[in-house]
Amino acid sequence: MGLRKGESIDYIGDLIFASVKDEFDSVALCSKNVTSRTFSVYYPHLRPGSDRYAVVSSTNANWEEWAHLSPEEYKRDKGCLIETTIDALEKYLPDIRGKLDLVEASTPVTFHRYTQHARGATFGTKFEGLKVSMDLPKQVGGLFHAGSVGIIMSGWLGAINYGVIVAHEIENFMYNSGRAADSSSRGYSATETQGALS
Numbered sequence: 019m020g021l022r023k024g025e026s027i028d029y030i031g032d033l034i035f036a037s038v039k040d041e042f043d044s045v046a047l048c049s050k051n052v053t054s055r056t057f058s059v060y061y062p063h064l065r066p067g068s069d070r071y072a073v074v075s076s077t078n079a080n081w082e083e084w085a086h087l088s089p090e091e092y093k094r095d096k097g098c099l100i101e102t103t104i105d106a107l108e109k110y111l112p113d114i115r116g117k118l119d120l121v122e123a124s125t126p127v128t129f130h131r132y133t134q135h136a137r138g139a140t141f142g143t144k145f146e147g148l149k150v151s152m153d154l155p156k157q158v159g160g161l162f163h164a165g166s167v168g169i170i171m172s173g174w175l176g177a178i179n180y181g182v183i184v185a186h187e188i189e190n191f192m193y194n195s196g197r198a199a200d201s202s203s204r205g206y207s208a209t210e211t212q213g214a215l216s
């Protein structure tokens with residue numbers, strides 16, 4: 019949600035976790051009937067050079083609830099998501115609706131279209147993806163995978179952390195391969211080579 023040029027909002031915090039659910043319910047968390055939202059509020063002081071304000075609302079969603087709609091149903095449901103999100107934001111910023119210039123919404127179908135991620139996933143796999151990824155070089159020597167596979171945490175920070183770990187693995191692999199190649203060209207025995215690799 020982008021505010022019209024010249025419009026502003028008071029500081030209400032950078033991240034607002036909002037829920038109208040009485041208790042934790044993981045099914046409700048992903049339901050199209052949204053009860054929990056995270057609002058990220060972007061103020062000009064955090065973006066030097068800009069005098070504009072924006073709010074991003076994030077919610078969980080199920081691929082199945084979005085993937086099989088007709089174009090009309092999809093448009094209708096996206097419109098509903100936008101309206102109910104503005105309604106929810108009005109609780110914190112009562113006059114926000116009249117200040118908005120641009121509002122757009124994305125769904126798992128949008129993420130699938132732009133990222134090609136299976137079922138429109140945003141944050142990669144949970145821990146089950148890690149073993150598959152780590153076992154790759156055991157099956158095909160020299161083939162490594164890095165990405166958001168649930169090490170430490172998912173998202174871009176998890177992807178970076180895992181990238182560092184995999185870079186280290188690749189360096190080890192290259193180093194050991196180099197030592198093996200070196201030793202064979204110098205005519206070392208198999209036992210000596212084995213020692214260098216271990």
Ligand SMILES: Cc1cc2nc3c(=O)[nH]c(=O)nc-3n(C[C@H](O)[C@H](O)[C@H](O)COP(=O)(O)OP(=O)(O)OC[C@H]3O[C@@H](n4cnc5c(N)ncnc54)[C@H](O)[C@@H]3O)c2cc1C
Binds near residue numbers: 142167
């Ligand atoms: C809308 C949105 C908001 C997000 N917000 C946050 C956030 O606030 N904080 C956070 O931590 N994380 C966030 N994430 C998640 C984060 O962006 C991802 O977890 C992270 O980028 C995953 O990195 P990756 O390298 O595993 O995958 P990607 O960044 O998806 O990289 C995969 C690459 O592989 C390429 N590719 C795919 N298939 C092929 C193929 N067959 N051949 C060649 N190339 C291919 C793709 O083009 C892409 O460049 C968000 C994601 C989305 C979609």
